[in-house]
Amino acid sequence: MKAVRFHEFGGPEKLQFEEAPNPKIGPTEVLVKVRACALNHLDIWARRGTRSERIPLPHISGSDISGEVAEVGSLVIEHSNAEKVLIVPGISCGICDYCSNGWDSLCESYKIIGYETQGGYAEYVAVPGTNILPIPDKLSFEQAASVPLVFLTAWHMLVTRARLVPGETVLVWAAGSGVGSAAVQVAKLLNAKVIATVGSETKIDKAQKLGADFVLNHHTQDVPSEVKRVTNGRKVNVVFDHIGEATWEKSMKS
Ligand SMILES: [Zn+2]
Structure with missing residues (x-):
């Protein structure tokens, strides 16, 4: 697939539009064909290497993503192909005290899609099935992608x-x-x-x-x-x- 990636941290010149491997999904994940991805200041922090030990290289940024479901893992039952979705950017364990009380950003295993995982500056992105939400008909892909982080x-x-x-x-x-x-x-x-x-x-x-x-x-x-x-x-x-x-x-x- 085509993607915008960086292989080392630095300025905007580190971004490369290039061929990247298609993401492979696990049984609890969903593959989303990206239709829109918003920009966020987080993308700049990632590219400059803020908390670089958490960022996988080469890296695809982009945390605010909307698109269509392209493939569903064998254990994901509530979503199906071609469904229009937006991606909830936070991944957490869902069962610890923080997650149970609405403080999932304090969860020990908390990650942001596109920061600590590969993101949406690409044709496809693999995310947990629990991280996708259907888009109401009245929202375009671009409008939906402007919602999550902010x-x-x-x-x-x-x-x-x-x-x-x-x-x-x-x-x-x-x-x-x-x-x-x-x-x-x-x-x-x-x-x-x-x-x-x-x-x-x-x-x-x-x-x-x-x-x-x-x-x-x-x-x-x-x-x-x-x-x-x-x-x-x-x-x-x-x-x-x-x-x-x-x-x-x-x-x-x-
Ligand atoms: Zn948790």
Whole structure:
């Protein structure tokens, strides 16, 4: 099959579009013909060799994958050929205390498809049968591939950790980013009020279309004082900060 691989860690020049062996599936796995694969910053960390001891070489990146089932392992009963699916990127044991309590990313055997395993920059990918989900008809392959990592992250932060509830107000930094745009949609699904920030005027319209109630420009406006004004001095209940040092102090003031 054709695939984009790297044989050693480094810059973008290490990526090679080349012939690679077709993946072989085990009895509990499914072979998926890739129809779309989204990019994620994780792909850059992998290529540069962050936690390189976990990355198999030569390596195929790509964790956000959608496609069609091409072959089903002998022990996989709930899926069949040609089914349209997206791939859940996290592989965990499913039975330890962490997995049983919704903390599967802390499982000792946790792996991300496309990081610690071969991923979706290829014609085919082999994944555990438990990691595929059917795609609703209204979603295209491209739309489905945009969902997994960013929505898992946003959902975990807002629902599992922050326990955001209807009527609360949340500040979402960088609503034009993948994780930020997912957070706006998850927060609106929960009927929260969303104050979103963007880095350029061209992103304001898109943030509003995703459902943001107020949109601030974090380069031209002072976010904490604007948040105070918009909330009549009450400030927000939750800050969705996926940036870090650059925004931490302003998050605390909001
Ligand atoms: Zn586990």
